[in-house]
Amino acid sequence: MNTFNFKLGSVPYLNARPLTDWFSETDEGRALGASVEFILPSLLAPRLEPGDFAAGLVSAVAWVRRPQLTYAPGVSVACDGPVRSVRVFSQVPVEKIKRVALDTSSLTSVTLTKILLEERFGLTPEYTPMAPELATMLADHDAALLIGDKGYRDYDPGLVALDLGEIWKDWTQLPFVFALWIGRPDLLTPELCAQLLKAKEWGVSHLELVAARRASEHGESLERASAYFSHAIVYDLGEREEAGLRLFAEKVRAHGLI
Ligand SMILES: C=C(O[C@@H]1C=C(C(=O)O)C=C[C@H]1O)C(=O)O
Known part of the structure; x- marks a missing residue:
């Protein structure tokens, strides 16, 4: 080298x-x-x-x-359990999610969101790629995926926060x-x-x-x-x-x- x-x-x-x-x-x-x-x-x-x-x-x-x-x-x-920074923040209970904004920075977590919402929760929502700004994303969507530093911040505790690492671990044990x-x-x-x-x-x-x-x-x-x-x-x-x-x-x- x-x-x-x-x-x-x-x-x-x-x-x-x-x-x-x-x-x-x-x-x-x-x-x-x-x-x-x-x-x-x-x-x-x-x-x-x-x-x-x-x-x-x-x-x-x-x-x-x-x-x-x-x-x-x-x-x-x-x-190997909760990741804390890859999270879907929802304004509605999970089963009511119909529109999801996806962080355009992400590739893996966008894919993981789709797999988990479909296979784990039986949902086929509409997805919109968006810049990672939670307020803008949630203005027109039920839920939003954030990753990285923005995914790790504290937001309104009234939102449902789905930790994708935790859901994956509960599901697959991996x-x-x-x-x-x-x-x-x-x-x-x-x-x-x-x-x-x-x-x-x-x-x-x-x-x-x-x-x-x-x-x-x-x-x-x-x-x-x-x-x-x-x-x-x-x-x-x-x-x-x-x-x-x-x-x-x-x-x-x-x-x-x-
Ligand atoms: C755990 C994380 O993993 C990130 C998620 C990525 C993706 O979704 O494509 C890419 C790089 C990782 O650093 C995170 O940033 O929160």
Whole structure:
């Protein structure tokens, strides 16, 4: 691998920071000369096939949809129960949801919303892609999907909040994988995979430090950032996460959401 001056893409959310901070915040990581660009998932995913980035930490469904791309082993942004940041906020009881606004930044969670509303709740609502602004989304829709930093904020407690990680876990007993390091096999080499793993190992053993450094940048308190990292997000990609990913891929195909 050319270890100098390669580009990585990542999503602009707090949950990604433990996987990318090693490249900018440690001497060993900085020595590789990688730059990390933060881009919304729906804009980052199409830039992986042309090779704009050596790898992108981006929506798992982007890999399901593009089998010619590969993903780095051992690393993900996942959950094994409530994820806290991928939520559908509804003004009506779930069974009455007829119109849903979907965050245009998201790919995986848009797909997961459709699968869960249909298979878990027997609903086939109308969907509208919209910019992630809850008040605007709910002005004309029963419910709205938000992800990332906006999905983790506190909103009107009168709204029904469906945590998609929690619903997935109750249903399948498996973790859910939202994002992976995805790239072209010629660029996402075993050497780069090893660096991405090293970055993760540093991140998960420095969650408090990353929270302290990044919380305010993402509009969070240190306590909430720490709790999110240590109680909601899973950064491993072990056998159970891989099983969750495979099941999700099957459902994406079965629902024609490819
Ligand atoms: C858990 C999350 O996962 C995110 C969800 C994504 C998607 O829906 O496409 C993409 C990247 C992940 O960071 C979140 O940001 O809340």
